[in-house]
Amino acid sequence: MDDGAIRVSHSSHWGAFTAWKSGDGIAVAPHPADPDPSPLLANVPQAARHAARIAQPMVRRGWLERGPGPDPMRGRDEFVPMAWDDVLDRLAAELTRVYDGPGAEAVYGGSYGWSSAGRFHHAQSQVHRFLNLMGGYIRSVNSYSAGAASVILPRVLGNFVDYARRNVPWTHLEKYTDLVVSFGGMAIKNATVGSGGTSKHLARGHMAAARQRGAEFVVIGPLRDDLPEEAGAEWLPIAPGTDTALMLGIAHTLVADGLHDRAFLDRFCEGYPVFEDYLTGRSDGVAKDAAWAAPICGMPADDIAALARRMAGRRTLVVVSQSLQRAEHGEQPIWMALVLASMLGQVGLEGGGFSYGLGSIANIGKAALDVPTPTLSQGQNPIRPFIPVARISDMLLQPGVEFDYDGRRMTYPAIKLVYWAGGNPFHHHQDLARLRRAFAAVDTLVVQDSVWTATARHADIVLPATVTLERDDIGAAAFDPTMVAMKQVLEPFGQARDDYTIFAELSRRLGIEQEFTEGRTAGEWLRHLYEPTRKAIAAREGSAPDFDQFWAAGEMTLPTAPEDGGPTRAFRLDPEGAPLPTPSGRVEIYSSTIAGFGYADCPGHPTWMAPTDGVGSAAIGKWPLQLVANQPATRLHSQLDFGGYSQDSKVRGREPIRIHPDDAAARGIAEGDVVRLFNDRGACLAGAQLSRDVRPGVVQLATGAWYDPVDAAEDNPLCVHGNPNVLTRDVGTSSLAQGCTGQLTCVQVERFAGNLPPIRAFDPPAAD
Structure with missing residues (x-):
């Protein structure tokens, strides 16, 4: 029914929409045109x-009265409202103090890039552009989602974007995969x-079509429901964190039965004999062998061997989730998944081989665009030192300490000022009690955001930012064909x-306005x-709409490149003419480069190493349940948890x-029942749901519930809302990648019998 309201085009990370x-x-x-719209759109209206929106600039009382410096009161202090001109004057003075004093290497530019689907009002690009004009900043590399993969894949296969985004398209899986x-x-x-x-959520439809054709999953x-019902999948409920052991057991069966593809291994791979x-x-x-792997992963040896034989001799796709x-x-x-696909001789076949992350993000498996998308230049950062993104607490707590990363010996810088625009590390990061201590160690923490996240509550200066519905922008993604005019719906809050x-x-206060705005x-x-x-588009097709035409239409379909299976397909067809960008030009089953780093926790070929916080560890003897802290189904990360x-x-x-x-x-x-999860690092409350879709001995609590400590004055308070990162370990995946390890940990769970504390996560903090 037409209610007379003006409808405008808009977009979000979870889908294009009308508002x-x-x-x-x-x-x-x-x-x-979206065949399977995201239910996350239901978070948007309210x-x-x-009330969680930040309405005006705020300054933490302790910082205002005592000035910059380490302060354990962050996250437990009250705030003082301040006029925009006053707060920007103070912030400009603090930026000048730090840049003129300890310098750009004392500034960390924090932003995780997920604050908006818009390509101009993109908080990460905006803050990095600004800080680069100031003289640079300490940056982070990689992501919490793919920290380990983004380092190991380039070493053994090739460019991360190519092999994580352009490897096996959904159309090939639907048509060819058995x-x-x-x-x-x-x-x-x-x-x-x-x-x-x-613009179109396609994963469910492609899996359903493949299943209808006869493909097996x-x-x-x-977790049983990590594949949709439409896939008709068989569930093999192994213990968390034991996938490598299972893959080794499968690989051994292939060798013992003579089912491995020796010709492929000899021609296309490097170092297989060392691995064998x-x-x-x-x-x-x-x-x-399968008998060795069985007690580790909790799967019968006969079933492991049967799976190996089932994978051989047919078009098999080995998919690993992020x-x-x-x-x-x-x-x-x-x-190891890449090695397994290579042993099957499947790498580079249409619909076969190895795929990292297919199904982990909406646009993986789609065709790449054949034209560039709108992008705001961040300029050049003259500061060379950096950290892996998941090592922020290490950096803030251990300035001057050396660490390993991807063959380099590096040193944590001494950070005095953190500028965070968009994003919430109290969602992404682990061991939140340790993160609180880390943020207490800096001189000044600036947060620019639209809502009172836990990060904003720990800030010294809080600047209220608009949300996408309150501004015009352009939404676009490199692997989706629809570019959207994101039109303003509401006045700023x-x-x-x-x-x-x-x-x-x-920038005007700091003398760099012209450089930042370019007029x-x-x-x-x-x-x-x-x-x-x-x-x-015009160079490709002869003509293209001007901006006014695009804006009036509300969207535009961009041309895409052919879905050719990417670099592994070209390599399979012509290994000499299209070698992989690895030292050998081939799949590196054994990497002499990685072996040369001498990392005990990441040798030169795939290896099973028992965890210190999982199966077979002392930790599981004390905390007998394995916690899977996975991505939520009802929001993106912690965004709109109040939706x-x-x-x-x-x-x-x-x-x-x-x-x-x-x-x-x-x-x-x-x-x-409300239950309490706990271990040595912390505790949180959550609401029990009984399910046989979870393996016995495992509990699943999604990330993204806003951190809500019952008493912020405590060093390690109970989170009453259910943030699992009060429980997870803040250690790197290995010396190679130093990625996030927040997916798994060991806990105990008990029924909570006390008076239920109220949830205050979405209430604005106290202000004077």
């Missing part, structure tokens, strides 16, 4: 005007989200300003950023924890 004013708020509808063996699953909840937006992991010596036990006296590498030794299952305006005002308004920037895309869809999933206001009925019964836990 319009409705009463005091807004209403939204998914893009009409979020724009929620068997999909998915380690860690291909969960639809993950495939609903794509950086920069997605096997999901390997502790390890696999068969010739090098260490331990054969990694979740596998977010664990101790996370490089190993990624590397309170005194919120967009990131560009904030940095332009700061353009935000609207002029949109036209400027659109032009390279228009020119590329309707996310809130509807809560149990008595707490994040739901899934537990097997047998484990629940042993602890006197019933459906809907």
Whole structure:
């Protein structure tokens, strides 16, 4: 029914949509061409005007009265409202103090890039552009999602983007694949989200079509529903973190039965004989056969051998989820899956071989664009030192300490000022008690965001930013064909300003306004950023809409490149003419480069290394349940946790924890009970959901519930809302990648019998 409201195009990381004013708020509808719209859109309507929004600039009282310096009161102090001119004057003075004193290497530019699907009002690009003009900053590399994979894959296969995004398209899986063996699953909840937006959610449809054609799916992991029902998958519920051991047992069976493809290994791979010596036990006296793997992963040896024989001699695709590498030794299952696909001789075949992350993000498996998308230049950062993104607490707590990373010996810088624009490390990071101590160690923490995240609550200076619905922008992604005119729907909330305006005002105070703005308004920037895309389309097709035509239409379909299977397909067809960008030009089953680094926790070929916080460890003897802290199904990371869809999933206001009925019964836990999860690092409350889709001995609690300490004055307070990162370990995957290990840890769970503390995560902090 037409209510007369003006409907405008808009976009988000979880999908393109139409928005319009409705009463005091807004209403939204998914893009009409999307066959499987994301339910996360239901979080949007009540979020724009929620009480969790930051209404005006704030300064922490302790910083205002005592000045910059380390302060344990961060996160527990009250805030003082301040006018924009005053707070920007103070911030400009503090930036000048740090840049003129300890210098740019004392500034950390924090932003994780997920704050907006818009390509201009993109907080990460805006803050990095500004800091680069100031003289640079300490940056981070890689991501929490793919920290280990983004280092190991270039060493053994090639460019991360090529092999994580352009390897096996969905269309090839649908048409050619006979068997999909998915380690860690291909969960639809993950495939609903794509950086920069997605116009069509295709994963479910492609898997359903492949299944209808006769393809078989096997999901390997502790959670049954990590593949959609449409895949009709067989579930092999192995113990968390044991995928490498299972793959070795499969590989050994292939060798013992003579099912491995010797011709492929000889022609296309480097170092297989060294690996086979390890696999068969010739090098260490331990054969990694199915009988060896069975007690580690909790799967019968006969079933392991049967799976190996089932994978041989047919078009098999080995898929590894991003979740596998977010664990101790996370490089190993990624590397071993590539080796397994190589032993099958499948790498580079249409619909076969190895795929990292297919189903983990909405736009993986889609065709790449054949033209550039609008991109705001961040300029050049003259500061060379950096950190792996998951090592922020190490950096802040251990300045001057050396660490290993990808063959280099590096040193943590001494950070005095952290500028965070968009993003919430209290979602991404581990061991939150340690992160609180880390943030207490700096002189000044600046947070520029739209809502009162836990990170904002720990800040000294808080600057309110607009949300996407309150500004114009362009939404686009490199692997989705629809570019969207993201049109403003609402006026800014309170005194919120967009990131560009904030940095332009700061730049004026610091004498770099012309360099930052280049004399353009935000609207002029949109036209400027659109032009390279228009020119590329015109050069390809002879003509292209001008900006006004694009804006009036609300969207535009961009040309895409052929879905050719990417570099591994070209390599398979012509290894001499299209070698891989590795030292040997081939798949590196054994890497002499990695071996030369001498890392005990990442040898020169895939290796099983028992975890210190998992199967067979002392930790599981003390904390007998393995916690899977995976990505949420009801929001993107921690974004819009206060939205309707996310809130509807809560149990008595707490994040739901899934537990097997047998484990629940042993602890006197019933459906809907509030339970306490705990270990040596911390504790949190959650709402129990009994489920046989979880392997016995395993509990699953998604990340993203806003951190809500019951008493912020305590050093290690109970989180009453259910943030699992109060429990997870803050250690790197290995000396090679130093990635995040937050997917798995060991805990105990008990029924909570005390008075339930109220949830205050979404209430603004105290202000004077």
